[in-house]
Amino acid sequence: MFKSYGIIxxxxxxxxxxxxxxxxxxxxxxxxxxxxxxxxxxxxxxxxGQVRARPISGLSVTIPHKxxxxxxxxxxxxxxxxxxxxxxxxxxxxxxxxxxxDVIGFIAPLRSMAPLPDSxxxxxxxxxxxxxxxxxxxxxxxxxxxxxxxxxxxxxLAEEFGVNCIDWEKRMETPWTLVCNTTPLGMSGELEHLxxxxxxxxxPGMTAYDIVYNPLxxxxxxxxxxxxxxxxxxxxxxxxxxxxxxxxxxxxDMDEAGARQILxxxxxx
Numbered sequence: 001m002f003k004s005y006g007i008i009x010x011x012x013x014x015x016x017x018x019x020x021x022x023x024x025x026x027x028x029x030x031x032x033x034x035x036x037x038x039x040x041x042x043x044x045x046x047x048x049g050q051v052r053a054r055p056i057s058g059l060s061v062t063i064p065h066k067x068x069x070x071x072x073x074x075x076x077x078x079x080x081x082x083x084x085x086x087x088x089x090x091x092x093x094x095x096x097x098x099x100x101x102d103v104i105g106f107i108a109p110l111r112s113m114a115p116l117p118d119s120x121x122x123x124x125x126x127x128x129x130x131x132x133x134x135x136x137x138x139x140x141x142x143x144x145x146x147x148x149x150x151x152x153x154x155x156x157l158a159e160e161f162g163v164n165c166i167d168w169e170k171r172m173e174t175p176w177t178l179v180c181n182t183t184p185l186g187m188s189g190e191l192e193h194l195x196x197x198x199x200x201x202x203x204p205g206m207t208a209y210d211i212v213y214n215p216l217x218x219x220x221x222x223x224x225x226x227x228x229x230x231x232x233x234x235x236x237x238x239x240x241x242x243x244x245x246x247x248x249x250x251x252x253d254m255d256e257a258g259a260r261q262i263l264x265x266x267x268x269x
Contacts, residue, residue: 003032004054005249008047008069009062012038016266017060020242023262024254032057032250041068048072051089052096058249059089060242066127073098083130087241090248099248102131105241106211107139109232110178117177117207119143121166123196124182125153128211132180133161141178147171148183172201180209186218195219202227210234216267235263 007017021034039047044065051059051072061069066085070076073089076098080086086098110116120141122132125148136144147166148154158165166174185194197220202208208224213234221231239260246254 001031003030003057004035005032005058005060006035006037006056007060007062008037008039008044008065010038010040010064012036012062015062016238016263017242019266020239020254020259020263021246024246024250024252024259027255027258028250028252030250030252039065041065044068045072055091057091058245060245061087061089063127070098072096079103079134082134083127085127085130088245088248100131100134101241101244101248102128102237103135103138104244105237105239106132106135108240109209109236110135110139113207117141119145119176120178120180121145121147121171121174121176122180122182123147123171125150125157126182128182129157130161132182132211133157133163137161145174145176172198175203176206178207178209180211181218181220182211184212186210186215186220187212188214193219195223197223199223199226202229204228206230207232211237213238214267216264235260235267239263 007015015036018034018036025032041064066087070086074095076086080098080100083100083103086100088099088101090097116139120136122129133144145164145166146154146157147168149168154165181196183196184191185196202224207230208221209232210218210220211234212218216233216235224231243254
């Protein structure tokens with residue numbers, strides 16, 4: 001039986017999610033397709049009616065719907081409740097469920113680190129920062145900080161999650177094992193030449209993790225690599241959150257190496 005999946009957001013812009021999931025369906029012989037559906041905030045309620053009526057078998061959810069979509073669901077996972085956002089919709093029988101696979105995606109490349117980082121600073125205070133903090137707490141990272149240009153937003157997150165709030169101007173004064181950029185700085189376009197970290201403030205042994213995946217090597221990661229730090233590209237988080245979505249929808253596992261190559265090819269085309 002044919003099934004329909006897709007991603008909703010506004011403005012949706014370019015997304016690699018259809019590339020990833022349609023490749024997975026083809027490789028594993030799943031009779032399904034995945035589309036990009038631009039849905040404005042004003043149209044979310046009516047679209048969610050279609051999700052139930054058609055029905056649509058699963059959804060990826062991106063900005064600005066990750067919080068607003070929750071009121072249209074029957075249940076959400078404990079992880080999604082912790083983050084306060086949903087990025088994946090799936091059916092459990094007749095129950096429409098919400099999950100947050102951004103946390104799973106964020107954690108995936110960190111699990112193989114030996115030892116795990118004992119301290120981490122999250123730069124930014126949006127939805128991705130929330131997922132990063134929840135992921136770091138799941139990993140048991142001992143000392144976690146959050147820093148944002150707008151101090152009040154960082155303070156709110158720090159109080160909500162019980163982590164340290166670090167002044168933006170002082171973010172580079174304390175040594176951190178892991179520094180994660182969840183801001184748009186470095187993203188392809190007018191922000192591409194920017195980095196949230198000064199090139200001369202990377203220290204030996206630090207790991208730089210950027211959730212931006214276009215370009216694949218951001219200014220932040222380029223500077224970290226030149227300073228002989230370990231780097232983690234945002235492609236890893238995107239890949240693993242997508243693999244987790246695919247498994248929720250189908251019960252099947254995409255080939256990780258093959259999926260990574262498909263995404264790299266799409267980014268380099």
